[in-house]
Amino acid sequence: xxxxxxxxxxxxxxxxxxxxxxxxxxxxxxxxxxxxxxxxxxxxxxxxxxxxxxxxxxxxxxxxxxxxxxxxxxxxxxxxxxxxxxxxxxxxxxxxxxxxxxxxxxxxxxxxxxxxxxxxxxxxxxxxxxxxxxxxxxxxxxxxxxxxxxxxxxxxxxxxxxxxxxxxxxxxxxxxxxxxxxxxxxxxxxxxxxxxxxxxxxxxxxxxxxxxxxxxxxxxxxxxxxxxxxxxxxxxxxxxxxxxxxxxxxxxxxxxxxxxxxxxxxxxxxxxxxxxxxxxxxxxxxxxxxxxxxxxxxxxxxxxxxx
Amino acid sequence: xxxxxxxxxxxxxxxxxxxxxxxxxxxxxxxxxxxxxxxxxxxxxxxxxxxxxxxxxxxxxxxxxxxxxxxxxxxxxxxxxxxxxxxxxxxxxxxxxxxxxxxxxxxxxxxxxxxxxxxxxxxxxxxxxxxxxxxxxxxxxxxxxxxxxxxxxxxxxxxxxxxxxxxxxxxxxxxxxxxxxxxxxxxxxxxxxxxxxxxxxxxxxxxxxxxxxxxxxxxxxxxxxxxxxxxxxxxxxxxxxxxxxxxxxxxxxxxxxxxxxxxxxxxxxxxxxxxxxxxxxxxxxxxxxxxxx
Numbered sequence: 001x002x003x004x005x006x007x008x009x010x011x012x013x014x015x016x017x018x019x020x021x022x023x024x025x026x027x028x029x030x031x032x033x034x035x036x037x038x039x040x041x042x043x044x045x046x047x048x049x050x051x052x053x054x055x056x057x058x059x060x061x062x063x064x065x066x067x068x069x070x071x072x073x074x075x076x077x078x079x080x081x082x083x084x085x086x087x088x089x090x091x092x093x094x095x096x097x098x099x100x101x102x103x104x105x106x107x108x109x110x111x112x113x114x115x116x117x118x119x120x121x122x123x124x125x126x127x128x129x130x131x132x133x134x135x136x137x138x139x140x141x142x143x144x145x146x147x148x149x150x151x152x153x154x155x156x157x158x159x160x161x162x163x164x165x166x167x168x169x170x171x172x173x174x175x176x177x178x179x180x181x182x183x184x185x186x187x188x189x190x191x192x193x194x195x196x197x198x199x200x201x202x203x204x205x206x207x208x209x210x211x212x213x214x215x216x217x218x219x220x221x222x223x224x225x226x227x228x229x230x231x232x233x234x235x236x237x238x239x240x241x242x243x244x245x246x247x248x249x250x251x252x253x254x255x256x257x258x259x260x261x262x263x264x265x266x267x268x269x270x271x272x273x274x275x276x277x278x279x280x281x282x283x284x285x286x287x288x289x290x291x292x293x294x295x296x297x298x299x300x301x302x303x304x305x306x307x
Numbered sequence: 308x309x310x311x312x313x314x315x316x317x318x319x320x321x322x323x324x325x326x327x328x329x330x331x332x333x334x335x336x337x338x339x340x341x342x343x344x345x346x347x348x349x350x351x352x353x354x355x356x357x358x359x360x361x362x363x364x365x366x367x368x369x370x371x372x373x374x375x376x377x378x379x380x381x382x383x384x385x386x387x388x389x390x391x392x393x394x395x396x397x398x399x400x401x402x403x404x405x406x407x408x409x410x411x412x413x414x415x416x417x418x419x420x421x422x423x424x425x426x427x428x429x430x431x432x433x434x435x436x437x438x439x440x441x442x443x444x445x446x447x448x449x450x451x452x453x454x455x456x457x458x459x460x461x462x463x464x465x466x467x468x469x470x471x472x473x474x475x476x477x478x479x480x481x482x483x484x485x486x487x488x489x490x491x492x493x494x495x496x497x498x499x500x501x502x503x504x505x506x507x508x509x510x511x512x513x514x515x516x517x518x519x520x521x522x523x524x525x526x527x528x529x530x531x532x533x534x535x536x537x538x539x540x541x542x543x544x545x546x547x548x549x550x551x552x553x554x555x556x557x558x559x560x561x562x563x564x565x566x567x568x569x570x571x572x573x574x575x576x577x578x579x580x581x582x583x584x585x586x587x588x589x590x591x592x593x594x595x596x597x598x599x600x
Contacts, residue, residue: 011436018440026449031456136588140581142532144539145555145573152566236442243445247536261448262540265455273452280445 004296004303012289016282023277024064027270036268037080071278077271086275090257096166097249097256101241103172104179105234112184113230116191117218120199131192135185143244147178147251164253175252182244183237190233194226228295235291239284332589338582346398354378355389357396357549362387366565381571384557393549394575400550401531401579404465408530409523411469416476417519421507423477424484438477446471447533455542464543468530476522483515517594524587528580535576551576
């Protein structure tokens, strides 16, 4: 197990390093940051001066090396606009976004797991069809459209929920539901198909033939195997939710890291954007690593396969 | 119930399910073809110029609502442009982005998948590594950042989405290739002295093509949604080009007074993406005898 974890950690670190390099290069090569920053009316000399003071005229690898050295010490530089440390700006907003993303994931799992399992036990029942229908429609609904519809219905017509900001827990209801609906289709489909596969296995038939009740078979025998891919997908979804918070936070005007990133992208505040890219990538990598380790712990066969 | 009864019932259920899936496939294909026809015939079908402004008739409601006019069936937007015409022309953007992205990402992802799956070993480890790196990067965020720097246009959008969203092709093609790379007909070709590219193209590709087609439809749906989201955020197709996502962004200012400005393009996106997904699900079930997943 220790060897398994160690090799996984090494690969994860390599991936993180590569992703940070690619992200850095993409942001620097896609356009002229200095020109974006200086604005449309700036003269060529002003742009050149800005490029020099920002250190943007140095070779790309040199810029990356100094960024990486700083980042390794937890220093992500200063925002071009707020003249504040990127880390401070992040820490002030990460809580809001974390509440959003984690609540959405919990809600999505709470809906998907039981519905997906029931659908697997009774294929072709009305419930199974409902599950398929919900999954299909959920996949086709753009998050921002759903958000606007909810604002117009629950916020304006019914006046049940506040439509922007994050002052009270009520403010979180609509954004969390919108994010959760984005994550439900994949989770529900995977639960259903995974469960159906497991229920066909011989050991489930054996357990059934011993007279163990259906519910007990589900929880004690089938769940343990069906849960593995769901853990992995949940980890992936949490990463996606952090990225998806850009849209939801901007529609609901919630001051989390998603909205901060959106504003920073609009005004070319490169250090903030780079830090956000790194943050989402790192969360994704750490979460999938955790999921791998949990899976290997639950299923010893996985440990041997990769050695 | 005896064993025989159970099988018969199960078979009937499976038939019902496959039949409905089939219906979904036909429905999806029909809607998609209809949208393609609308996009191609846009100049003939659109009653007005989608860019022509007329401030004296701005924010007209659809024809069936009070104050609506029959010559503007779906009403007009904040600049008095005919909403039906904008909707019709908007289908072009969605379809062009959907198809082009699907092709570009399909070529990149399938190539990586074939290489990793066929050669295995170190080569496969490297391909897996590249896939892992791509999956670790938040696609929509990278697209937003890059498009804002390069400048939004149809071409940039297609290139950025195409170069980003190839991961599902790579994962699926790699697995499918692994499963048949040691099949008899592949070994036979290898013994006969065929080169690896030849074997991949002539022996393996035809056998994983149905997987690629399924991913292609799902990827097209994803590209259409991504284009809409990016345009909605103001970092995609630049105004005044009619894009459904951009129409929602513009209609958003009038969400409370004129909700139809958001509803109409939103439903259009929903229907097109739903149809594409139905087509993909149908393809998958029809090419898989068990009819599941």
